[in-house]
Amino acid sequence: MRVGLFIPCYVDQFYPHVGIATLQLLEKQGVEVVYPQNQTCCGQPMANSGFQELSKGCSNLFIKNFNEFDYIVSPSGSCVLYLKEHLSEDHHAPDYLGNRVYELTSFLTDVLKVENLNASFPHKVGMHQSCHGQRGLHLSSMSELVAPGFSKPGSLLNMVKDIEMIELNRIDECCGFGGTFCVTEEAVSVKMGKDRVADHLLHGAEYITGADMSCLMHMEGILKRQGSKTKVIHIAEILNGSPLTP
Amino acid sequence: MEQEVKTYANKKLALQGVGGPEHSELADIFNRDEDRVNWHDQTLWWVRQKRDKMAHSLPEWEELRNAASAIKHNALGNLHEYLLQFEANAKANGVTVHWAANAEEHNQIVHSLLKQHQITRMVKSKSMLTEECGLNEYLHEQGIDVIDSDLGERIVQLAKEPPSHIVMPCIHKKKEEIGELFHEYLGTPLDVSDPQVLAEAARQHLREIFITREATLTGVNFAIAETGEFVVCTNEGNADMGAHLADLHIACMGIEKIIPKKEHLGVFLRLLARSATGQPITTYSSHFKSPRPGQQMHLILVDNGRTVQLGREDFRNSLKCIRCGACMNTCPVYRRSGGHSYHNAVAGPIGSILAPNLDMEKYKDLPFASTLCGSCSNVCPVKIDIHDQLYKWRQVLVKKGLAPKAKTISMKLMSATLSSPAIYRMAGKMGRLTLKYAPFAVNNGFNPWYKQRDLPAPPKESFGEWYKKNRK
Numbered sequence: 001m002r003v004g005l006f007i008p009c010y011v012d013q014f015y016p017h018v019g020i021a022t023l024q025l026l027e028k029q030g031v032e033v034v035y036p037q038n039q040t041c042c043g044q045p046m047a048n049s050g051f052q053e054l055s056k057g058c059s060n061l062f063i064k065n066f067n068e069f070d071y072i073v074s075p076s077g078s079c080v081l082y083l084k085e086h087l088s089e090d091h092h093a094p095d096y097l098g099n100r101v102y103e104l105t106s107f108l109t110d111v112l113k114v115e116n117l118n119a120s121f122p123h124k125v126g127m128h129q130s131c132h133g134q135r136g137l138h139l140s141s142m143s144e145l146v147a148p149g150f151s152k153p154g155s156l157l158n159m160v161k162d163i164e165m166i167e168l169n170r171i172d173e174c175c176g177f178g179g180t181f182c183v184t185e186e187a188v189s190v191k192m193g194k195d196r197v198a199d200h201l202l203h204g205a206e207y208i209t210g211a212d213m214s215c216l217m218h219m220e221g222i223l224k225r226q227g228s229k230t231k232v233i234h235i236a237e238i239l240n241g242s243p244l245t246p
Numbered sequence: 247m248e249q250e251v252k253t254y255a256n257k258k259l260a261l262q263g264v265g266g267p268e269h270s271e272l273a274d275i276f277n278r279d280e281d282r283v284n285w286h287d288q289t290l291w292w293v294r295q296k297r298d299k300m301a302h303s304l305p306e307w308e309e310l311r312n313a314a315s316a317i318k319h320n321a322l323g324n325l326h327e328y329l330l331q332f333e334a335n336a337k338a339n340g341v342t343v344h345w346a347a348n349a350e351e352h353n354q355i356v357h358s359l360l361k362q363h364q365i366t367r368m369v370k371s372k373s374m375l376t377e378e379c380g381l382n383e384y385l386h387e388q389g390i391d392v393i394d395s396d397l398g399e400r401i402v403q404l405a406k407e408p409p410s411h412i413v414m415p416c417i418h419k420k421k422e423e424i425g426e427l428f429h430e431y432l433g434t435p436l437d438v439s440d441p442q443v444l445a446e447a448a449r450q451h452l453r454e455i456f457i458t459r460e461a462t463l464t465g466v467n468f469a470i471a472e473t474g475e476f477v478v479c480t481n482e483g484n485a486d487m488g489a490h491l492a493d494l495h496i497a498c499m500g501i502e503k504i505i506p507k508k509e510h511l512g513v514f515l516r517l518l519a520r521s522a523t524g525q526p527i528t529t530y531s532s533h534f535k536s537p538r539p540g541q542q543m544h545l546i547l548v549d550n551g552r553t554v555q556l557g558r559e560d561f562r563n564s565l566k567c568i569r570c571g572a573c574m575n576t577c578p579v580y581r582r583s584g585g586h587s588y589h590n591a592v593a594g595p596i597g598s599i600l601a602p603n604l605d606m607e608k609y610k611d612l613p614f615a616s617t618l619c620g621s622c623s624n625v626c627p628v629k630i631d632i633h634d635q636l637y638k639w640r641q642v643l644v645k646k647g648l649a650p651k652a653k654t655i656s657m658k659l660m661s662a663t664l665s666s667p668a669i670y671r672m673a674g675k676m677g678r679l680t681l682k683y684a685p686f687a688v689n690n691g692f693n694p695w696y697k698q699r700d701l702p703a704p705p706k707e708s709f710g711e712w713y714k715k716n717r718k
Contacts, residue, residue: 009670012708012709013677016705017705019709019713020709035709035710035713037713037714039667040666040667040670045660045664046660047637049653049657050641050643051654051657051661052641054658055661057661057665058661058664061665131618131620132620135619136620142624144624145308145624146301146304173621174578174617174621178618178619180653183695184270184694186270186274186694187276187583188270188273188582190698191280191283191582192578192582193699218699220700221702222698224699225698225700
């Protein structure tokens, strides 16, 4: 099994340690992982702003870089959802390509069927459900729907020793990042982020984790400005066993 | 009173004008009072929780949603036939049926009916369609006095504001503010904000209105093609009070309110109030079929852009909407920006996909007032893919050239950078250098991110650079 590693542009640039944790985590599972070095971005930043036409360059690059792999794995539900929904629709990529793209946690649970992890994280942790991963990729059940409960990232965190997951008042409310929304609708975006962070702090979170670094980057920005000791950490870092310092 | 209605009309027009403040600006103003935002958010979240409780009490909830969506799909696909069937049956029942192509025609029909009967004062029960058509303002200009009889609508009418929510029109008002309004207009004692006392005062006030008005106007929640009857859902019984006492009953409906058969009604009645307010059913589900002896019953079928939307493949499903407001209650943006920030009769996610159909220029900001979190689509009782339609409207608006110039330029730059691995790597390096050594270049008041949030600490190398050194 050859896996192509897709690292979202902002993770590549601002959170390389999340990319490293993802790579190491996959390698530990005995998977051959390759990072094609001419990759850039999924194209979503333009498309969500209404400029899907301008994302063609990104899509073409993606197709060129990842066409040869059995699976394509990325530590971001949002980028994966975008690729799955729009790659073949607008850019004449072969249908199979979108089907081969997996968000990291669902790849671990659904393809590799991981049942135990050699990881320990003795901290109080709050789980942020990122909307695109949750409502788009169905990584976990949604509070709005009348359906049985489940959580792919949650089942993986359950395999981590000594971790203490906290409850939240609102289990799956958006953090307010929303791509360019975070600057064009600054007031609402910040208020959403503050409220989301407050829920975690109220329940004593030392860390806020999630499967999408963009949401975590947003909440980190607010935590830092508030001078909070609570940190954000991508789920790959926890599952990989030892968080890497940036 | 006259002056009040006039100010209300002006205020409303100002809110709705092209070139008026956009959602983000109005939301920014709303957010200056954080306590109020918290209160607004928590009030609506409480309604969302009530909805969840009700939905989870029905194991067949998702099947009901599927059924409702399928019935509406059929209704929209055969709209012309059902409308003609409805018209024929309603006529046979003794109802006079009118067709209005747009808001102006609708308003003129209402006015001509009132003129015909020499009526200058009308009581109205809740109808978002008349808000959409600007009926109150139009009739005021014709010298007709309209009193809204839905308590929430009456309150915003007294406050000279448009409704901020389609089901709970005055949800943005605290009870103390309502107490002040009632003190000023209804003569309740100063500083009384007990909801029971205020409701009683409103009841007395409206009862006086009901018995003195000769004409009433109601909305329509469902119109049944098979029988020619229509159903109006209220919690206050105000539609019935109006209709039972007036000699002239005018009912107005958008053409998408049609359902084919009476047996379909149960599906929608079970979904509507549960989705809207977390009640099993509205207190009153009133069926109107024939005028009583001596009464005239008129029904106006209004298009006002609906057939255009029907022709837009990507957006036609928006016409399935039964106006429950669940998407507003769940929307994290609506809860924190308030209904008036949408500067449209219908606010929130559903308003944001309906409004651009009416006027793309005027409402070009609304599809962007969302994080595309998708919660709206999940609560929608008729399963409208609201968040996907928001995304699609963005594409349409940009293609129409309605994007701000600065945004277009920055998007083109971003696209050029991200389309070339070499430029991307170079820009990344520069960006990280800027973050590290010249944070003032980005950390300033002009950068909306930095106003209330910090930026990530710049790492010494990108993942790509690390990979090159450590693998292969």
